[in-house]
Amino acid sequence: MFNNIEECMMYANAGINNYTNIKKIVTPNDFKIWEQKLQGKIDFENYLLNESRLNLLNLSILTGYSLAKNIDDSMFTHYRRLLHKLDNYLTAFPGLLSDASFIAKVKNIEQFNFLSVLTELSLSFYIKMLHLNIKFETPFRLIKSNKKRDADITVSDSKGNSMHIEVYMPNKQSEIDGFFDPNEDDHHFEYKIGKKLLDKFGENGIAELKGTILLAVNIAFFEMLSIKRIINRQNDFIHLLQHLPTGVDGLLVFEDNFGDENSFRFIQLVLK
DSSP states (O other), X not given: OOXXXXXXXXXXXXXXXXXXXXXXXOOHHHHHHHHHHHHTOSSHHHIIIIISOSOHHHHHHHHHHHHHHTOOOHHXXXXXXXXXXXXXXXXXXXXXXXXXHHHHHHHOOSTTHHHHHHHHHHHHHHHHTTTOEEEEEEEEEETTTOOEEEEEEEEEOTTOOEEEEEEEOOOBOOOOOSSOOTTTTHHHHHHHHHHHHHHHHOSBOEESOOSEEEEEEEOTTBXXXXXXXXXXXXXXXXXXXXXXXXXXXXXXXXXXXXOSTTOOEEEEEEEO
């Protein structure tokens, strides 16, 4: 698809320029860093298309490429949609345009960071549409170890009631060939939820957060769970309460694969 890295950076710039808010957080130095990243790869095209997860770098390049070549198939449409969603979320939460921590997260081109950020913003946007207030990254500490942590989202209403939410996007692809057991990944899912809760909230309680505390889980990228939801929409997540440590009040389960303009699906709120 690409002749050289310079061409890729031209497409990246063209892609970014289509999104008013994203353009505000991407600097000339970012393009230099991206270019150096690609120069360090033996096969930069394979890295962009196969090795790397979707991130701001390959999405901007592929979007610029599709616009230049006037390609409008489902794959490139999805890439543009992801950037469009990010741009819209930044319109809804303009304070993030000057938030150094958020900007660093959205520019992180490793693993699933980009989709994790979109997951956090998707839930925040859904809550904002309920006419509630949103604040990002509220600090707290673990009582026993005194380690500092932060909650991704703090929600408050006009009466001052608050809710603190840590957002998690577990991911696991399944290799299905013929017959399969839809419950085969249940243990792995529970393990990931338990580990996330332990890493974030510890075992012995937390300090400096007032109000309800939840772990919100986007199950869209844990493939077997999505399949189970197709088979049985009544499948619930009450059994996950056993993994909640001291100080955590419940789970909010939702699904957003960013596959269309209105892709957010609330599933279940499970409380102790």
